[in-house]
Amino acid sequence: MKDFFQSNLACIAITNPNLAYKLQNLKPNNRYEVFMSEDIANYNIYDKQEQVSLFATQPLQESMKRFEELKGYAYYPYLYFYGFGNGVLYKLLLSSEVLKRLVVFEPELEMLFIALHFIDFSQEILDKKLVIICSQNLSYQEVANLFDEDKRSKLYAKTYMLEIFNAYYERYSQKFFELNHYFIKAIEHAVVSVGNDAHDAIVGIDHHIQNLPQALNSPTLVELITQLKGRDTAIIVATGPSLYKQLPLLKEIAPYATLFCIDASFPILYQHGIKPDVVLSLERVEATAKFYEETPKEAFEGVVFALTSIVHPRLKKAVEDKGGLIQYSFRPFGYTTYFGIDSYGYLGIGMSAANMAYEMVVHSRFKRCIIIGQDLAFGEDGSSHSKGAIYGSDEIKPRENKVYVTKYGGGGEVESTQVWKMFLNFYERDIANTPYPLEVINSTEGGARIEGSKEVSFKEAIASIPREIKAPIILTFPRVEEVEENMELVSKRCQTWLKEGKSKQKKIEKVFLKVAEFCDELEKLNEANELEKIDYKKMDKLYKEIDKIKDFFKDPIFGATFIDALQSYIFHQEMDIAKVLVKNTQDEMQRRAKQIELIFLHKYWLFSLAGGMDSVLEVVKKATKTWKKVKKS
Structure with missing residues (x-):
């Protein structure tokens, strides 16, 4: 049987050195015993202190059942769990291409130590697709940092749910509720700090x-x-x-x-x-x-x-x-x-x-x-x-x-x-x-x-401050040549801002008009009770055009020049879009209904995006006109 502990530990040392140090120095076989079977995915862990097993019956069977129960999260890019257990459930969940990050809190370091021996999570840990946090002495700030480290996770704030691994972890209910409180506080701060003005x-x-x-x-x-x-x-x-x-x-x-x-x-x-x-x-x-x-x-x-x-x-x-x-x-x-x-x-x-x-x-x-x-x-x-x-x-x-x-x-x-x-x-x-x-x-x-x-x-x-008179703060001003060089740089960057921004704004407006027209068609078909006449090929084509607009956000210049202003326009809309995106559709009818809901949401999103960009571009144009030429000495 292969031992994956060292490879897992090496990756944890890169992403979470403090946790790696604790795991490296842990004395094993203290609270838990491991019971193996022929199938590595079917091993159980016995808690000697509580005199209870992690799984009440067959571990693999219970893991598969829990995996099926979680199928409703199939389209969730961000998942949060309490309890690492034997890790099998998470290996199953991590196979999803939709999943961007899985965060797991484990209250017992020894439990985590055991699980990391039997399953290879090294690549998922290195890619930060799996984030493991030991919740002993957990602070609010560790939870809040999750939303700072991955900015997109804020967009899915309305889809947050803290799931428990299985019934064994119900004995930690007080810690579970405390952690959930930290999440609510962190999400509130993350959303409020974006602003709505x-x-x-x-x-x-x-x-x-x-x-x-x-x-x-x-x-x-x-x-x-x-x-x-x-x-x-x-x-x-x-x-x-x-x-x-x-x-x-x-x-x-x-x-x-x-x-x-x-x-x-x-x-x-x-x-x-x-x-x-x-x-x-x-x-x-x-x-x-x-x-x-x-x-x-x-x-x-x-x-x-x-x-x-x-x-x-x-x-x-x-x-x-x-x-x-x-x-x-x-x-x-x-x-x-x-x-x-x-x-x-x-x-x-x-x-x-x-x-x-x-x-x-x-x-x-x-x-x-x-x-x-x-x-x-x-x-x-x-x-x-x-x-x-x-x-x-x-x-x-x-x-x-x-x-x-x-x-x-x-x-x-x-x-x-x-x-x-x-x-x-x-x-x-x-x-x-x-x-x-x-x-x-x-x-x-x-x-x-x-x-x-x-x-x-x-x-x-x-009382402990040394009684020595502090020195005054003497500052040196930049040379005239440096100032002129910097002003020339900012002038060119403003011109690029205006040129690139105007080009992208026109493309957004063009897609918006197409989406608005299609939404009008949908409303007319709905009023006439003729929804079977919806042109799904046209809708799919529009989705591709919307995706191209979303690619703008990958452009460093666009991100730098517009995101701070636009996020107040579109952040709350994107949270509503995220709620629809994660809906689990069971058949073609549900999938199409989801697409229709999303197309209407993106109509207003495109409108807000174009309007916000227009406001920014006008401000940049007017503000640069207030500059006075820097005199050469």
Whole structure:
């Protein structure tokens, strides 16, 4: 009998080194015994602790029966299971060409150790078609990462179902429900983070292109990160209700720690005689300009204003008018990476300036990061922001549809909002994915718990900061020749964007008109009760044309220049399309009914796609006209 363990382990070591390490060091024959038969696929596993077998009768017979029960998932590209069992069921499921990824959670490492000896999963593991996760000490972030690693899996969020291997795993019901809760939370975050407002994305493109001349004249993000390297402690200052009580201690420690302040906290710090080192703004909304407009000019001296390229022109002007030193960076969107000027990117994968500050801290390799004012929840008095906030401490009101999160210190929950909860999720994800041992301390002393951080009082947290006066941040600006070269590059890329985009838009509109006409024919046949006259050959031909349009998404230029804006138009439609795509059709009539349903869904999808592209192209054309020629020195 061939032993497949080493080949399986070698592939797991590539895709999941931590799991490979655990399996390599496992002491076998502890809890389970293996009972073989002449057929390798018919082996059973006995649990000595629970005194029960994995299979109650014949293993292969039960596996085949379970496989038949799961035939309803024949068209599902993404499947999720609890319990690895003896692995036979999954070898059967993995034979499907439709299946893109099968994720299996196993609570007992020894069970997995056994199964990997008897069946060869090496190629499926290497291709990431099979993802195995040991669910001992499983965190929410490991589940959330599944949707980050495979972006298309988000489209099938509405088809999610966590299946159990067999009755043996019912003893883990509590862990099963906890895992299911993680999935629901992760799916909610994945869907919400895509957004449902295409206008915001298009405004971001508009601002980014308008701001490119100023951005490329500013010091690079690489330059700022380089100047921040080698520092000991960063303090991220947010604007939650708890900030006010921390200000005296913050003023005391400000000369020694590097202060990263979000835009809304900037005026509050000035009011209390505290000068931050870096002030961050990442959003496109005009209202954020007020934080700078209402802060006196002297507050801007010696401060670096780290702005993303999508900020509103009014905000940019407010900082420029006060003489502030601006350092621009690009957020990690397709349309920013498209220009290929990587020295200015990429920060702001999270949704708030505080998330962006944490990313900057990590890139700068600080030893310690202390967070204050990051409540992400309403205060006990119902306040949403600190005293002294420009828009008032009650800027955001509690809503009827209340959202709750775990409170700082544990032992209960606090009221939050959907947006704050999303910021919290990004924070927790970033902390979990930090690539080096950064000490993250949450000294907010109020609001929400941030998983992955230590909860320590601000007084205790700052006690260990070395009392050495920090060096000022001195940034070098790019040479004129570099600026001109980069501007020439972005100008050419914008021309390509417009040319390629217009060509593809016309093709989409042409297919849309054909599909719309065919849908009208179907509706007329339905009204006349003459559905037998449907021209299925014509419908099949239209499907091929739709598939050619979908091939656009494989084009790197199309993906970079349009996806960020278009996803808000089409993402929710594609989730509805996915629900229909996975329907299991038993006969020709059902298959045709499914095709008709899909053709109607794609009619609106094509319309939205063409319309969204038109909006993007108009914005790009107008934004490039705002550029002033860069003068040669």
